[in-house]
Amino acid sequence: MASRIPLRKIVIAGALGAVAIVLGATRIGFIPWVLGPGFELTVMAVPVIIGAVLEGPVVGLAVGAIFGAFSMIQDTSGLFKNPLTALLPRMLVGVVAWLAYLPFAKRLPRVGAAVAGVAGSLTNTVLVLGSLALLYPKAVSLDLAVKVGFTNGFMEAAIAAVLTVAVVALWLGIEKKGGKARLADEEK
Amino acid sequence: MKDLQFFANVSIGQYIDSGSFVHRLTPVTKFFGILVFFIVMFANTNVTGTTLLGLWVLAAALAARVNPLFLLRGIKPAMPFLLILSVLTLIFQSGTTGVALVSIGPLSIHLSTLLALLLLFSRFAAVLAAIGLLTSVTAEQEIAHGIEDFFAPLGRFGFPSHEFSLMIAVALRFVPIVTGELESIVKAQASRGGDFGASGINPIRKARSYLPLFVPLIIRTLERAELLVEAMEARCYTGDERTRYTTYEMVAGEGFVRLGLTLFMAGGVVFGLYFAKTLP
Structure with a gap:
C-alpha cells in the first residue's frame, strides 16, 4: 500500500510549519503597531495560507495545526491553552484559504492568492477573537474583540494578501521556468 | 537590529x-x-x-x-x-x-x-x-518515533500517524535551518541598508519593509523542502511497511x-x- 499523502506535501507542510514556529519564537511574525504590546499585527497566518494555496487543503490544515499547537505551547496568558481558541481556528485558516483560491487557481492565480490571503487572514481574526470572546468573556469582552477585529483584522488581511501574492507569484514563476534547483547550484 | x-x-x-x-x-x-x-x-x-x-x-x-x-x-x-x-x-x-x-x-x-x-x-x-x-x-530520533507511537492508536480510525510524525520530524529538523536562513537574510538585507526596525505608525510601510525578509525566507525554505523531497525519493522512500533500526x-x-x-x-x-x- 502506497502512502496516502504524497511525500512532497508532507515535507512542505513540515517546512512551512517550521517557518511558522520560527516566526513565532523570534517574534518576527509580529509587527508592532499603534495599539501597543499584545495587539501587534500578526502575519503568523501567512505560512498557513501559502501552504494551502500551493499544496492544497491538507497541507494548509497541517501547517495550521503546527502553528496552533506551537501557540498553545508558547502561550503564557492561559487564553491560548485551549485547543478551541488556538488549534481549531488556525486549522480552518488553511481550508478557507484554499477554498478562496480554488475558483481563481487556473486563470488568475495572482488574484486568487490575494483573495486567499484576505480570506485566510480574516478567518484567523474572526475565529480566534470570536472564540476568545465566547469562551473567555471576562478577559476578552465582545466590545474589545470587535474593536481589535476592526483595527487589526483588515490591516492584517491587507498585509497577508501582499505577502501571499509576492511569494505565490514568485514560486509559481520559478516552477514554470523549470529553474527550481537554484539553491542546489549555489551549494555546489 | x-x-x-x-x-x-x-x-x-x-x-x-x-x-x-x-x-x-x-x-x-x-x-x-x-x-x-x-x-x-x-x-x-x-x-x-x-x-x-x-x-x-x-x-x-x-x-x-x-x-x-x-x-x-x-x-x-x-x-x-x-x-x-x-x-x-x-x-x-x-x-x-x-x-x-x-x-x-x-x-x-x-x-x-x-x-x-x-x-x-x-x-x-x-x-x-x-x-x-x-x-x-x-534524542531527536526518539522524538520522531515517540510521536509516531503516540499517535499510532489513532491509525485504526484512519489517522495517518506515520505521515504525521514525519511532518513533525521535518518541522523540528527545519527549525534550525529556517533560523539560519532568517539570520543570513536579515544580515544580508541590513547590509544593503534594509531597516526592519522602522518605527512609525504607517502599517503599510511596515508591511512593505517586511517583504524583503519574508519572500526570500519562504522561497528558500520551499527550495530546501523540494531538495529534501528529491533526496528522499531518490532513495526510494515510500513510507509504508518501514522497519526501525531502534526498538524501544x-x-x-x-x-x-x-x-x-x-x-x-x-x-x-x-x-x-x-x-x-x-x-x-
Whole structure:
C-alpha cells in the first residue's frame, strides 16, 4: 500500500510549519503597531495560507495545526491553552484559504492568492477573537474583540494578501521556468 | 537590529545524556508526561496550582539529572518582553479594587496584580522548563518515533500517524535551518541598508519593509523542502511497511511511571477544577 499523502506535501507542510514556529519564537511574525504590546499585527497566518494555496487543503490544515499547537505551547496568558481558541481556528485558516483560491487557481492565480490571503487572514481574526470572546468573556469582552477585529483584522488581511501574492507569484514563476534547483547550484 | 543572533540562549532542543532512569523510559512515556503537564496546566489557572506543577517539573529534572537552571536559561531573551508586560499590567490594573500595598501618586500596587504577575512568570518558566526537559531527555530520533507511537492508536480510525510524525520530524529538523536562513537574510538585507526596525505608525510601510525578509525566507525554505523531497525519493522512500533500526523496550518500573502519570493527571485536574478555586 502506497502512502496516502504524497511525500512532497508532507515535507512542505513540515517546512512551512517550521517557518511558522520560527516566526513565532523570534517574534518576527509580529509587527508592532499603534495599539501597543499584545495587539501587534500578526502575519503568523501567512505560512498557513501559502501552504494551502500551493499544496492544497491538507497541507494548509497541517501547517495550521503546527502553528496552533506551537501557540498553545508558547502561550503564557492561559487564553491560548485551549485547543478551541488556538488549534481549531488556525486549522480552518488553511481550508478557507484554499477554498478562496480554488475558483481563481487556473486563470488568475495572482488574484486568487490575494483573495486567499484576505480570506485566510480574516478567518484567523474572526475565529480566534470570536472564540476568545465566547469562551473567555471576562478577559476578552465582545466590545474589545470587535474593536481589535476592526483595527487589526483588515490591516492584517491587507498585509497577508501582499505577502501571499509576492511569494505565490514568485514560486509559481520559478516552477514554470523549470529553474527550481537554484539553491542546489549555489551549494555546489 | 540588535538581535541578529536569535537562538543564542535557547536551551530547548539540546539533548543531555546523563543516562538516568528518565532517559531510559520509552519515548511514548515521555510524550505522555508532557501531555499530562499541559492538561494539568490547563486545569490549573492560579498561582498555587502552577507552582505545584513547576515543583513537579523540578522533581522530574532532578530525577533526570538535568540542571534545572540550564532549563530556565531560555527565559533570558524573553525578559524584556515580560518586563514590559509587567510594567503595563502594573499601570493599567492600578485602579482595581482591594487594599493597596504601595501607592505612588496615582499608581497603587495591589496584591491581586502582584499575584497575576507571579502567575505570568511562573507559567512561562514552567512551560519553558517542561519543554526543555522533554528535549534534553529525548534524542531527536526518539522524538520522531515517540510521536509516531503516540499517535499510532489513532491509525485504526484512519489517522495517518506515520505521515504525521514525519511532518513533525521535518518541522523540528527545519527549525534550525529556517533560523539560519532568517539570520543570513536579515544580515544580508541590513547590509544593503534594509531597516526592519522602522518605527512609525504607517502599517503599510511596515508591511512593505517586511517583504524583503519574508519572500526570500519562504522561497528558500520551499527550495530546501523540494531538495529534501528529491533526496528522499531518490532513495526510494515510500513510507509504508518501514522497519526501525531502534526498538524501544519498556524498562523495569515503567508501568508504574505511566500509572503515576495517569494518577497525577487525574489529581491535577480535580485539584485545579474543584479545590484550588478558593486559593490565590
